[in-house]
Amino acid sequence: MMKRDKALEIIARQYPDGIVVAVYQTAFDWLAIRPHPLNYVGVGAMGQASSHALGLALGRPDRKVVVLDGDGSLLMNLGTLVTVAQAGPPNLIHFVSYNGTYEVNGRYPIPGGGAIDFCALARAAGYSRTYHFSEIEDLAERIPDVFAGAGPVFAVLEVETGIEYPRDFSIIHSPDMRRTFHQALKQLASK
């Protein structure tokens, strides 16, 4: 089991300045670990992160788009795995923090608890590559692999709470965050 903040730090080192869509506690942690104008945290409705990311990936095929999803969130929009796989954006990398709970909503267990094989679901849906990380050393070693080559890629991060950064929902929902992201994306030169 990895501490989530440590796992996010590894992703941030691998991907210091690209587009990232993040949700709930992962979003709060990510904003602290990698503050950047290309952070997209206003997904509006639970479960929708990967769908926003798909739109971004289709709209900017020249750039990688990373989504930092949650297990409860993904369960709320499980069909997204099939939608993403069918659209097949090679530039989309879909991480899921798997801790088996609705962490922000009272730490209540998700349906299926700790027994869901999200990688199997993603493979069956048609993701081109899947990874499951439960040890920080393994993540550190193989993270370049995750980002190399064509996607859509799916990676489970089996995590427990590490440093828990403050939950400021006003930031997540703020128009300023959305404006900042939009401006940064406009200025992001085409590759």
Place this chain on the structure above:
Amino acid sequence: MHGESTDHPAPGPLKGTSIISALKHAGVKFVAALPDIVTCDSVLWPLTSDPDLKLVTVCKEDEGVSICTGLSYCEQRAVLLMQHTGFLDSINAIRAIALEYGHPVVMIVGLQGMEPDREPRHSNQYGIQILEPILEAMGMDYGLLTHDEDTQAIVPIIEKAYARSRPYTFLVARSPD
């Protein structure tokens, strides 16, 4: 603009080709869709072989709200094509992403089971009766596509939606030819 009517006298039958042509003239490049019995034959099937519009088939309609939003950040125009049942199912995403956040999510919503001689709010179908009141309660701009002349409104409405970063809902009240 709530409930604005796009009806005209001496109307011609609504055509799927007119809807598709208007979308292209409005600069739309992507259509997120889940099959809707009203528009499936005349709009969705033709889109599958249209080289100018990229079709993204979704498993659930609220995905399309977010996909259109993500595309809008990339300066790419999109519409979401769905049945009114899918609209009803997606209200939370529409509420938050399209209306509260203010994104240009343009939806084309087929009214399944709509009687040809009635207005939507007087339909015998409960799910259709409640649509316009719901749209009005949400503060959503909307209009009807009933006759072919109504499709002339599509381009300026989409232009305006993107210029203002606000959503819009077209209700398709007749199966297009």
